[in-house]
Amino acid sequence: MPRIPSIRLEGLSKRFDDIVAADDISLEVKDGEYIVILGPTGAGKTTLLKMIAGLTPPDSGKIFVDGKRVDNLPPEDRGMVYLSQTYALFRHMTVWDNTKFGPTVKDWDESKCDMLAREMLNLVRLYDRRTARPDELSGGMKQRNALARALATDVKILLLDEPLRALDARLRIELRYELARLTSDLGITALHVTHDQEIAMTMADRVAVLRKGRIEQLGRPEEIYDNPARPFICHFVGEANFFEGTVHSVSEDHSELEGEGHVLRARPTNLPRGSEACVGIKTENVRLLDGVVEGQNHIPAKVVRKLFLGRLVSIVIETDDGKMLHVKTPSSTGVGFSNGMEVTAHLEPSKCIIFPIPEKGLKEELEVE
Amino acid sequence: MNLGRRALNFVSGRSVSKAWYAFIILFFLLIVLLPTLYVMSYAFTGWDDIQTQVFGNKKTTNLYWEKNNDPDFARYEVHFSTTSGFAPNSSTLVLTIDTKGGDVSLEKARSSAFTMVSGIPAGDRYYARIRVVDSSGLWTDSNQLSDNMDAQYTSPEPVELLSLWVQGDIVTLNWTVSEDDDFSSYEVYASNDSQFVPGSATLVDTIAIPTNHSTAVTVALDEVHYFRVRVVEDSGLWTDSNLEGIGVNMPDPADGSSPAPMVLTRSFSREVLSQVTGALTLSFVVAIIATLIDLVVGLPIAWVLVRKEFRGKSYVNTLIDMPLAIPTAAMGFSAALFWGITPGIDKPWGAISFTNSAFVLLLLLQIVFSFPYMVRSLAAILEEIDINYEVAARACGASRLTAARTVTLPLFRSGIVTGAILCLAKTLSETGGVMAALSTIQSREYNATALIGTMKSASLFNDALVPALAFVSIVLIVLSIILLIIVKLIVTKVKLPMRKVWTNLEKKLSKGAFPKLKDAGAFFFLTFVVLVPAFFIFGFVATAEPSQTADWGAFWSSLGLSFAIAGVVTTIVLLLGIPMGILIARSRKKKAAGVLDVLVNIPFIVPTAALGFSLGLFWTTQPFLPVTADVFLIVMAHVAFTYPFVVRNVVGALESLDTTYEDTARTLGAKPLQVFRRVMFPMMKASVLAGAIMTFTRSLGETGATLAVSPKAITAPVYIVELIRSGSFYQAGLASILLIMVSFIIVLVMRRLTTRGGA
The missing domain is CATH 2.60.40.10 (Immunoglobulins)
Known part of the structure; x- marks a missing residue:
């Protein structure tokens, strides 16, 4: 059976005075899909979510749910629940009453309300704490309570506004799985906004990268990671080094960029020869070689800083003409390097992505507000 | 779908809620703001009358x-x-x-x-x-x-x-x-x-x-x-x-x-203008001096209450708040017996009785009334200032006094502004206590509000006083607003000598006996200038010669009237103030909300006697609604000056309440009314109840607005003022004590209800 789109956005736009929060956003979310909207702070993520939920009226554009237009409906009639990063558990109610809130205000049968609340609290393993008040719960429990409350309304669409942000790292990972499991078990369509690329990579069926109110790229996590649409995404999802220059040559299986004293081989491009371009390579794709080793895409440099991260080592090297390159390498290979050592950076051509120079320059492009 | 839910859908509908908000704003503008300032229209239409009357x-x-x-x-x-x-x-x-x-x-x-x-x-x-x-x-x-x-x-x-x-x-x-x-x-x-x-x-x-x-x-x-x-x-x-x-x-x-x-x-006369200017001068001079004294003495007390732990602190806190709950007519009588030379009776046991000057007595009295406002405002801000600033300054080598003066005080301005404005508004507006006190010492002088109260009573039998009354009211309203603006500017703009440091002097003053002396002085002041005079009445009644049987029937019926009015006023103010508060705090049109916010506070700074006069003038001169029932007028007047209490509290509570709660509740399926009833209201209940208590006690104790609206209705504080005027001190004392106890019980009960409900 072909899946019909669960949510469809058509040309949503919103301005706050001189800030563009949403710029002609169109998006289709399939039934049961988990979409992560990834973007830096101030990209308009929360505004987008609130427009969909009906909490902020858009300036223009349409919103459809299951093919029905909903943007003129009040929030309570749109069939979706908004889950905020502060959980917004009602502090004057117990865990039980919080969970029962949705069914109760919808005026459902009392026994059905109780049944739903019990079921959802069991699902998030909070039934034993049902008489507690929110301020007696730990961060993770609050998060699970908020989730149970949302699920008890029996809606099929969840709008998640950085729900894992306030949790510590280990709990975040745990709840990540729990959230993914619950939504897929219950067949829920989820729209999850976050600035955390790790969440995007691990949880999403598809990722939409949002910047300055625009969706810059939409695709599976691997696509976003491996084939970023523009330098910003390349740099924001993971971290990247960039070289500017002009296209030196193009061929079927590769291209070459000349600039900053090097000729770098990169992936193929359809940019014409001589046009301005840049090449980006993620820090973990730079390989360090001991000493000076001549070769294609080899750049001699000196180690200036080394930072032990545990599993990885982050190394900053300085090329002969003073350019700093960031390298992440597994600890097993990285421990051998120390400050002042002469090394060679090998930039694997198949990992070097070539982009046209962005309109406002590379520096502005890479800025994360 | 049942009927209730359908009704809910209807009421929550967009057009209905728009109409509702329009009603709330209209109500405020027409019923609260316009009558409050209506007397100003006299300045245009009746200016000739006023001129011949006042300047002639x-x-x-x-x-x-x-x-x-x-x-x-x-x-x-x-x-x-x-x-x-x-x-x-x-x-x-x-x-x-x-x-x-x-x-x-x-x-x-x-x-x-x-x-x-x-x-x-x-x-x-x-x-x-x-x-x-x-x-x-x-x-x-x-x-x-x-x-x-x-x-x-x-x-x-x-x-x-x-x-x-x-x-x-x-x-x-x-x-x-x-x-x-x-x-x-x-x-x-x-x-x-x-x-x-x-x-x-x-x-x-x-x-x-x-x-x-x-x-x-x-x-x-x-x-x-x-x-x-x-x-x-x-x-x-x-x-x-x-x-x-x-x-x-x-x-x-x-x-x-x-x-x-x-x-x-007694019989004396004065030119109308000199009587009016004398009264206005007395009001403003007393208000300014009392505020300055409150500031100087209130600061150490607020400091001690926030920064120090000691046994009995909660009692001190309650004691400071007490004058807020007690009708001022009762307190004014009490303090006047304590400080003033009272003609016609022997010096009461334990009284100081040193002055018959209206100025000195009023000053002492106004300090009693306004002191809690200052201490509360200062303490509230001090509570929010992180003590680490002071710790850091002291770690850098500043003495305790230097640290407090140069680091904490400058952070403190907003507290001083609030405190000063509250004190000025309170002292300029106070009528009942002033009239009680001035009658007790049989003063020939009035301040502005007592003049309005007195003239209004007299105007019942003599229409010729109305232009003079209008004149005092107009001047009082205009000057109060100007004064409050000036205070705001002075405190926010003028620089205190914060840079200069007198290391040795301040070091010396920070050590040894000086800080203790300062604290002791402040507490001495609190006890003997504020608390003892406020409650002196108990001693007076206990030691005074009981006089002939009092007319208790009249007192109880006046008390009943006061309660009925306070109850109705509180209900109206809650019903109409809460939506206004929500409108101001949650409106998307920030500028319009800001304007509304300023407008709502106007009845708060307009002295209640002037407000009452203005309001009475408004309602009795409207051809379209010639309502002259006294109780109606009094209720409207009390609504006007208590309205800001509830609105302010609701706005304050909502501003600290994250909108996510409401947003989440909406997406969970709640209609706007359900959101209000089940989520917003329970979360701001404590603030709303505090506003309601304030409204109730203020209405119960209000004399100025009541007298200025209608000198015919006898509420409990008006009854006390009249007993004092006719020289029945013993009955007045007993009635005051009863009123004090009744108000106190109400506050205690309400506070109990609040804390239980809020837990």
Whole structure:
């Protein structure tokens, strides 16, 4: 059976005075899909979510749910629940009453309300704490309570506004799985906004990268990671080094960029020869070689800083003409390097992505507000 | 789908909620704001009246006399003449104080033993007598007083003709002894006509010795005889007693006795303008000085309350808040007994009784009233200032005083602004306490609000006072607003010498006995300047001589009226203030909301007496809605000045309440009304209840607005003021204590309910 789109956005736009929060956003979310909207702070993520939920009226554009237009409906009639990063558990109610809130205000049968609340609290393993008040719960429990409350309304669409942000790292990972499991078990369509690329990579069926109110790229996590649409995404999802220059040559299986004293081989491009371009390579794709080793895409440099991260080592090297390159390498290979050592950076051509120079320059492009 | 849910859908609908908000704003503008400022329109339309009245060469005369307790009491007549020793008649009558055809209760008319008469040419000297008339038309005159208090124009106090006794054709008269210094003689007058005016034709006996207060007169048989006894002074001035009649050889006449004589105690006059400017000056000077003193003394107390832990701290906190809950009329009376020299009674046990200056008394009084506002505002801000700033400054080597002065104080400005504005607004607005205190020491001076209260009472019997009243109200409103703006500018703009550091001096002052002395001084002030005078009344009643039985029925009915009004006012203010608060805090149109926010606070800084006058003027002059029922007017006035309490509290609570709660509740399926009832309201309940308590107690204790709207309705504080005015101190004391206890119990109960509900 072909899946019909669960949510469809058509040309949503919103301005706050001189800030563009949403710029002609169109998006289709399939039934049961988990979409992560990834973007830096101030990209308009929360505004987008609130427009969909009906909490902020858009300036223009349409919103459809299951093919029905909903943007003129009040929030309570749109069939979706908004889950905020502060959980917004009602502090004057117990865990039980919080969970029962949705069914109760919808005026459902009392026994059905109780049944739903019990079921959802069991699902998030909070039934034993049902008489507690929110301020007696730990961060993770609050998060699970908020989730149970949302699920008890029996809606099929969840709008998640950085729900894992306030949790510590280990709990975040745990709840990540729990959230993914619950939504897929219950067949829920989820729209999850976050600035955390790790969440995007691990949880999403598809990722939409949002910047300055625009969706810059939409695709599976691997696509976003491996084939970023523009330098910003390349740099924001993971971290990247960039070289500017002009296209030196193009061929079927590769291209070459000349600039900053090097000729770098990169992936193929359809940019014409001589046009301005840049090449980006993620820090973990730079390989360090001991000493000076001549070769294609080899750049001699000196180690200036080394930072032990545990599993990885982050190394900053300085090329002969003073350019700093960031390298992440597994600890097993990285421990051998120390400050002042002469090394060679090998930039694997198949990992070097070539982009046209962005309109406002590379520096502005890479800025994360 | 059931009916309830359908109704909910309907009410939550967009167009309905828009109409509802439009109603809320309209209500505020038309019912609260417009009436509050309506008196300003007088400045345009009635300016000529005001000018001739206030600036013209006219004077007002204030007259006070002893309340008459005759069971048959019908009216007072105020008589004026330019000749000393005049006998009142229809041509000397200028004013009648009666029930106005039933508009005013008889009790109210009886206790209006005071009047102002305006429009008298300033150059002339006037002499006044008050005549009390009973229901059968018999009358008794008071002594004569002049608006010049010289003894030579003051006639002796009247004696009371006590009894007549017949034996054959001889009638024996008995009267009270005259204590006049210039006593010359008693003259006994007799006539067959109960309406006779004593004169040479009716003189039957003359007695030159003051202690001979009895005589026997031979009269004709088978007739009714009426007698009066006149006290004559050396200067020739005289005062007649009451009239007594008796039948000789026939039954006694039905209307045999006129009311007991009373004494015109004070009379003075001033040009209207000087009275008005004097009152305004007194108000503003007292307000400014009291605020400065509050600031200086309030700072250390707030500091101690926030930064130090000590045993009994919670008691100190409660004690400081107490004056907020207690009706000021009761407190003003209490403090006036403590500080002031009270004519007519012995110095109460334990009282200081050192001043009869209105200025000094008002200053002390206003400090009592306004002190809690200052301490609370300062403490609230101090609570929010992180102590780490001070710790850091001290770690850098600053002494404790230097650290506090240079680091914490500058962070403190908003607290000082709030405190100063609250204190000024409170002191400028206070009426009940001031009137109670000024009446207690029988002051001849008024501040602006007491002048409004007094003039309004008097204007009930004398329309000519209205332009002067409008003038005082307009000036008071305008000046208050200007003053508050200036305060805000001064405190936020003027720089204190924060940079300069007097290391050694401040180090010395930070050590040893000085800080302790400062704390002790502040607490001494709190105890003996604020608390003891405020509660002195308990001691007074316990030690004073109990007087004749009080009219408790009148007190209880006044208390009932006060409660009913406070209850209705609180309900209205809650119903209409909460939506307004939500509108201001949650509106998407930030600028419009900001304007509304400022407008809502206007009734708060307009002195309530001026507000009440303005409001009364508004409602009684509207052709489309000629509502003049007093209780309605009072409720409207109280709604106007308490409205900001609830709105402010709701706005404050909502501003600290994240909108995500509402957003989440909406997406969980709740209609706007459900969101309000189940989520917003429970979360801001404590603030709303605090606002409700404030509204209730303020309405219960309000005198100024009540009097200025309608001098006819007797609420509990007005009743107390009137008891004091008519000199019934003991009853006033008992009534004050009852009012204090009742308000206190209410606050305690409400606070208990609040904390339980909020837990």
